[in-house]
Amino acid sequence: xxxxxxxxxxxxxxxxxxxxxxxxxxxxxxxxxxxxxxxxxxxxxxxxxxxxxxxxxxxxxxxxxxxxxxxxxxxxxxxxxxxxxxxxxxxxxxxxxxxxxxxxxxxxxxxxxxxxxxxxxxxxxxxxxxxxxxxxxxxxxxxxxxxxxxxxxxxxxxxxxxxxxxxxxxxxxxxxxxxxxxxxxxxxxxxxxxxxxxxxxxxxxxxxxxxxxxxxxxxxxxxxxxxxxxxxxxxxxxxxxxxxxxxxxxxxxxxxx
Amino acid sequence: xxxxxxxxxxxxxxxxxxxxxxxxxxxxxxxxxxxxxxxxxxxxxxxxxxxxxxxxxxxxxxxxxxxxxxxxxxxxxxxxxxxxxxxxxxxxxxxxxxxxxxxxxxxxxxxxxxxxxxxxxxxxxxxxxxxxxxxxxxxxxxxxxxxxxxxxxxxxxxxxxxxxxxxxxxxxxxxxxxxxxxxxxxxxxxxxxxxxxxxxxxxxxxxxxxxxxxxxxxxxxxxxxxxxxxxxxxxxxxxxxxxxxxxxxxxxxxxxxxxxxxxxxxxxxxxxxxxxxxxxxxxxxxxxxx
Numbered sequence: 001x002x003x004x005x006x007x008x009x010x011x012x013x014x015x016x017x018x019x020x021x022x023x024x025x026x027x028x029x030x031x032x033x034x035x036x037x038x039x040x041x042x043x044x045x046x047x048x049x050x051x052x053x054x055x056x057x058x059x060x061x062x063x064x065x066x067x068x069x070x071x072x073x074x075x076x077x078x079x080x081x082x083x084x085x086x087x088x089x090x091x092x093x094x095x096x097x098x099x100x101x102x103x104x105x106x107x108x109x110x111x112x113x114x115x116x117x118x119x120x121x122x123x124x125x126x127x128x129x130x131x132x133x134x135x136x137x138x139x140x141x142x143x144x145x146x147x148x149x150x151x152x153x154x155x156x157x158x159x160x161x162x163x164x165x166x167x168x169x170x171x172x173x174x175x176x177x178x179x180x181x182x183x184x185x186x187x188x189x190x191x192x193x194x195x196x197x198x199x200x201x202x203x204x205x206x207x208x209x210x211x212x213x214x215x216x217x218x219x220x221x222x223x224x225x226x227x228x229x230x231x232x233x234x235x236x237x238x239x240x241x242x243x244x245x246x247x248x249x250x251x252x253x254x255x256x257x
Numbered sequence: 258x259x260x261x262x263x264x265x266x267x268x269x270x271x272x273x274x275x276x277x278x279x280x281x282x283x284x285x286x287x288x289x290x291x292x293x294x295x296x297x298x299x300x301x302x303x304x305x306x307x308x309x310x311x312x313x314x315x316x317x318x319x320x321x322x323x324x325x326x327x328x329x330x331x332x333x334x335x336x337x338x339x340x341x342x343x344x345x346x347x348x349x350x351x352x353x354x355x356x357x358x359x360x361x362x363x364x365x366x367x368x369x370x371x372x373x374x375x376x377x378x379x380x381x382x383x384x385x386x387x388x389x390x391x392x393x394x395x396x397x398x399x400x401x402x403x404x405x406x407x408x409x410x411x412x413x414x415x416x417x418x419x420x421x422x423x424x425x426x427x428x429x430x431x432x433x434x435x436x437x438x439x440x441x442x443x444x445x446x447x448x449x450x451x452x453x454x455x456x457x458x459x460x461x462x463x464x465x466x467x468x469x470x471x472x473x474x475x476x477x478x479x480x481x482x483x484x485x486x487x488x489x490x491x492x493x494x495x496x497x498x499x500x501x502x503x504x505x506x507x508x509x510x511x512x513x514x515x516x517x518x519x520x521x522x523x524x525x526x527x528x529x530x531x532x533x534x535x536x537x538x539x540x541x542x543x544x545x546x547x
Contacts, residue, residue, distance in 0.1 A: 060433055060434065061433040061434040062433055080433070082433065082434040082435055082436070083282055083308075083357075083434060083436060083437070084361065084435070084436075084437060087357060087358040087361050090358055090378070091358065091376070091377070091378075113354065113383075114345070118383070118387050119387075120345075120346070120348045121345055121346055122346070123342075123346070124337075124341065124342040124345035124346055125337065126329045126330075126331055126336060126337065127309075127327060127328055127329035127330060127331075127354055128328060128329070128354055128355070128356055128382065128384060129328055129329045129356075129357055130328070130356060130357045130358060130378075131356070131382070132356040132359070132378050132379045132380070132381075132382035132384055133356045133357070133358040133359070133376070133377070133378030133379070135381075135382075136377045136378060136379075136380050136381060136382075137377050137378065158383045158387070159381070159382050159383040159386075160382060160383070161382070162380070162381035162382050166381040166382075167381055169381070170380055170381050170403075173400065173401070173402045173403070174377065174380050174381070174402060174403055174404075175381070177377070178381075
């Protein structure tokens with residue numbers, strides 16, 4: 001490869017794409033459903049590299065034979081997944097979704113519906129969309145492009161996506177398919193791998209101080225010892241992101257360098 | 258058997274206070290010509306059941322809506338629908354908010370004369386808090402699992418838009434996704450189909466599995482060329498992104514919205530289509546002289 005691609009440092013957006021891709025490691029043959037530029041790129045990168053069994057879409061109703069570039073036509077197709085079948089697949093369970101969240105709390109309850117009093121919201125957002133069904137029936141991760149105390153709040157205003165405390169309250173029957181895997185932000189990777197399932201800082205992205213993550217989080221994070229750095233993209237991953245999956249660098253519009 | 262009707266005849270057969278289902282999804286294959294006609298009509302106090310997009314937004318802006326039943330309202334390429342947001346934030350409308358899978362189960366129940374269908378979707382979420390009367394049901398089998406009992410979504414009338422339909426009311430879609438239009442047709446007491454192009458019976462062509470809506474569920478059918486505009490349709494009728502951006506930008510400001518409504522929504526459907534054509538023409542000319 002050229003010297004340029006051989007030595008150039010990864011941007012923050014590229015680190016985020018790889019951190020998102022890692023969410024699907026070990027998942028095997030399931031649909032990698034993603035919303036947001038870096039998480040869509042992450043799903044396709046994972047399929048290109050360490051998780052070739054994943055299924056990915058063209059962003060619409062088509063399961064593509066190969067992971068395609070962001071926004072590109074489907075090319076060869078290996079399956080059909082119109083919205084109605086996508087909703088059935090949620091019930092079936094062979095799916096790991098990475099959603100966005102306007103608010104998230106320490107147990108992973110998330111809100112994409114409305115800010116303020118639901119009856120008369122200060123800010124009406126999307127509505128719950130598929131978040132209730134996704135979280136109760138599928139492994140779910142989150143991609144949050146701007147880590148701040150506006151998003152990481154002590155309590156969400158409307159529970160759209162179900163967190164661990166809510167799932168536990170349902171009992172083992174109803175919660176047996178619930179599982180929040182990881183939260184990737186522009187600053188860090190987090191998970192819920194603690195005894196009481198509260199949010200833990202797994203790694204900080206290169207160049208990010210732990211204190212910066214703490215300051216940007218509106219509740220107390222679990223921090224165990226020295227927090228490692230999020231892994232840097234491998235050369236092949238950088239090549240795939242830059243030359244194959246996102247040659248127009250749309251990732252940089254979501255996460256600034 | 259579906260009768261060929263005009264836009265005005267279809268809207269004239271509806272009454273204030275009705276529950277109206279609208280097919281499509283977000284800003285995709287919405288019966289926009291019929292929605293525009295409702296905006297021009299004297300109908301009020303409607304309950305709108307929809308995977309919501311600019312259909313919901315326009316009806317809210319025109320003051321036609323009492324309640325929205327939806328899992329979301331979005332313009333897809335623009336995440337949030339400005340008129341729906343404004344109506345919610347001002348308290349102008351009521352809202353029944355479902356998960357999008359729950360919503361499909363409601364349509365399935367409505368389409369098959371069942372009082373409810375069980376699903377996991379909704380458990381543990383605040384949907385059960387904000388939707389009054391929503392109940393759970395327990396499995397009578399050994400598992401004893403508790404599930405959400407999604408009530409049937411039924412409608413007085415449904416409006417769906419298809420790429421092709423015949424004069425009897427059979428309809429075909431040309432894109433990659435049927436959305437849930439057949440369920441809307443079956444769950445409503447009456448269904449009206451608008452289409453981009455109308456053909457004679459037997460002339461729909463294509464693979465039989467694309468024949469989505471059957472005349473047995475259709476009361477009336479109307480040809481509305483470009484009637485899905487500005488939402489996305491099948492091949493050749495992609496979403497008019499430039500115009501949708503203009504719509505959303507105008508909706509965010511009262512003065513700009515008044516100008517938008519005056520320019521595009523003050524006349525009939527033919528006037529709308531002509532105004533859109535001229536808007537693009539001017540847009541193109543301005544683009545070239547920039």
